[in-house]
Amino acid sequence: MTSASEIATLIGSAEEICIASGTKGAKPRLLVENCSPDLTVTAIRDAIAAAGGLFERGVPVRLAFDQAQRGAVAQVMTPEALVLKAHTISRPYMKKERRDGTIVEIDARLPRSLAVMYLDWRGEWRLPPLNGIASAPLLREHGEINSTEGYDATTGMWCENVPNIHLSVPLKPSRDDAAAALQYVRETFKTFCFADAETIETAPGGVVTVDISKPPGRDESAFLAALLTAICRPSLHLAPGVLFRAAPVSGAGAGKGLLARRICLIAFGREPHAVTAGANAEELEKRISAELMEGSPALFLDNLNNMAFKSDLLASVITERPARVRLLGKSQMVPLNASAFVILTGNGLTVSEDLARRFVTVEFDARTEDPELRPFSTDIRLEVTQRRTELLAAALTIWRWGRTAGGIEPGLPIGSFAQWGRWVRDPLLALGCQDPVTRIGEAKQRDGRRQVLADVFAIWWDKHQHHPVTVRQLHDEVRQALDPQGRGRQYLASQVEKLSGTRMAGFVLTRQAAVGKWGSATYALTKTDSAENHRDHRGHRDAQLPREFEVGADTAYAPYGPYASGANATLLDCNAEVSECAPNSDAVADRQSEPASSHGWSARL
Template identity: 50%
Template sequence: MNMQQSPEAAAEALISRATLPGLIIDKGDLPAAVRAVADMLAKTGKVYNQGGFLVRIYNEPGEAVRAVPVTQHGVTMWTHELCRPVSLDDKGHEKPVTFPERAAKMLVDTAGNLVPALDGIATGPLLADDGTIRSQEGYDPATRLYCARAPRVSVPERPSRLDAEAALLKLRAVFETFPYADSQRITACDLDVVDLTQPPGEAESAFLAALLTAICRPSLTLAPGTIITAPEISGAGSGKGLLIQAITMIAYGQTPPAFTAGTEKGELEKRIASELLQSGPAFFLDNVNGTALKSDTLASVITERPARVRVFGETRMAELNSTAWIAITGNGLSISEDLARRFLAVELDPKCDDPEARDFPEGRDGFLANIKARRAELLSAALTIWRWGRQNEMQRGKPLGSFETWASWVRDPLITLGCCDPVEAIAKAKARDPFRLRVSELFEAWWQEHRTAPIKIAELHDSVRAIADPQGRGRQYVATFIGKLSGTRAAGFVLTRQEASGKWGSASYQLRKIST
């Protein structure tokens, strides 16, 4: 390939360069040049500060809108596209120079004070508490979101209950072929489908809440994530990933790239942070099979704004104000410890040996193509339910800490329309948590052997010790494990710790029954 420019092209490039504004590089005052370049970058409408990191928005036709970190070399390249860095000689004449590496590093390291802050990317309408729906293109300072590609929606100004019921039925009909674990089924056109004459069951209700959550997520400060699970042995091909793709196609007009947990210890947390730093509207962790998922990063990001995460390959921490809808799928997947209250759980069960053989009338590719073609229609249906909920008194469900606004925007309208409360299912998810099961078993054995007597670690009965330390790792392990359980409530008990009375004494523990 001939990389040489024609004389005409070379001349045109020189003329183009000559029209760019000059940027004087004073080695004695590099911060001045850095501020000038930052101002130019900000005016492009494509460069932002995300948690202290410089990122560039990519919004190319046919590709997902995303934020990509800007490197020092990227700063240098872009600077030369926007201006002509020059130095002045002793006579004041301009001399072309390369934008200094130190200045590029300074800009990358100090982005937080020089360009607008970015919390996320919205590719759907922005919503307000009074039921207002608005579309925006470009950066929205009020929400700190970069907005693009929001479709035109048609939502009644004051939807009636009949409007909301019709909208719910429309959404249910689109997804009626999915094997919700507890749904009542009928056969229609030789297909096994949900009986739409019956109210949604727990799994379908959780799915509908997940769909509305994804749509509202950019406009909510906090919202729970979603897990979609299926049986460990016969769950492959049940449609978990397809549901995620369909939800994101309606909510965002694009499907997120899936990523997996990896195999190395600690790798998952790095991957989670890396994905969230891209500011995409959705986060999709796929194929977390046969495990109890635990993640301090997810626990923090879902319930805290800002949340601090460590950036892979760097010692710096990033502050994330993430607006991403978080979705996880897996066969035989459960959620461990405190993640349970942070996720809606959608359970699929094809109840057959070969779920992959199940199909849609138009095939799986045709199903997604249909969702894409009907995006504005289906988004309008979901927003009809949402606006109806904002304008009328709703039935209130079970409280869920940290997610009060989400509950009134998403959960309460759905349960008013006859859906199950997905928050009530969280208690069931907690009951399946392996750690909680182990602690419950431990407390029950403790009560059987010791009742309310204050007990030191060395005095624990062998049956209690065996549950605390099934691998026989020793007294120190048991002491550490029991020590971390101080204040824990499980199985109707609470464990308390009494400190040692003297310098050489040992702490003791007491189990008490609590009212449930």
């Protein structure tokens, strides 16, 4: 019979048998040492980096499926979420000393304090960067289209639900292919009430449609640029946003939100969720920051009615990469590579100050007091949903033609968006669309602050001409324009000082420093050279269009392939001669080898 001492010896020397439950036994062990947090946090870092599933977006984030959006979003990791992640990929344990001096391993819960240390260990996470989530194919400079799903290390994008459209887009599209693709897109969206479009009157009780036998107007051209921008946005370093605007009151129901959602459905395979402005500017900035951190393909700010929209954060995000945003609930700024397609909609909406040059504007006018009562014979929602792949292929045909064809003339220069100009704007211009950049001056004129400043300069010139004056010598009408509330001389002096060097309405305000200890600075308004015609703060000059290309002229703004005739046909032939001056035999062979039924949009025409 075994004695009690022998039984104790056998128990002490026995090995623990682990019964597998799920994948518990397969998890790597993670030693938790409270007295050596540096070692433990390093072990957590290495385990998470090896397991994958987390990304860096200024802070560690994970991809979570959002049922409402039917796609992934980036969720910022909290200490609690990190504890759960650590237990999901590993089995934390601690070492404990028994009374007899032996060391045993026991399962343990990862302390929250160690999770906080990991999240604060910026620069040492060793996580792949996440620049955004894309459901459109990733594009390359020379016309390559990548439809692979998953993480793309080159762009830092997570790709999901990307349609395979390689057989639907010609390898080397011709001008006729691009023109047919543009015609297909225009045919699909011809029922939208673009403000300056030439229309066709239908039967009584029907809906007025765009006359697509004529070149696109400014607003339809801006829409086409918006669609191509959305599709290219995940692959573009920077791109302007899009502003859909209608008249106050009577603009409700004109189709702004509907068109924004259809564009996103084509580009991303899902509709965006609308975000409102909130009660004040601070709340708006918080909402924009939260939406951008999620990494969704689109940022959709809706119902910005009767306001001059201003957002320093959005201005920075559109033209800077990375931009710095503030984490909600923390006094911490983090760098963020935002790749979201930005959309603003509203009735009586304008963008103020420096946002004017950052948006492509589309005007809507239903030519009726009750746009929502217009009858439609087709369901544009269902139609675009069913034909998403064909519409996406048509847009990418235009894009690829612009990337592979030679001799495409660039449009007006636009600061920060040179790549966008080559990829999106220039191919559309070559096909007869109008340049959306020409509307930037119009957007600036709508800015109420600029209008007030123009009035101030006009009054100043009327009272003082080019003569230098001190603030004390300003005429009462100039004082009233600069300080309508009568806040006093110090306020007036500060306002004039801020305007020094400003160019507006054909004038520039210059400042001459004070002479001597008791002197006063003087200010003089000078007329600028009429030929200067600055377009924006970078000093680019507007190109002067010939009379025949001016808006409202009898002839088209630019040649448009399928419809050119007469004088326009001559211009078209000249452009075609440039683009076809070096025919590529490989392109002909590629076109002949492609199946005739591969281009769905072409067959439908």
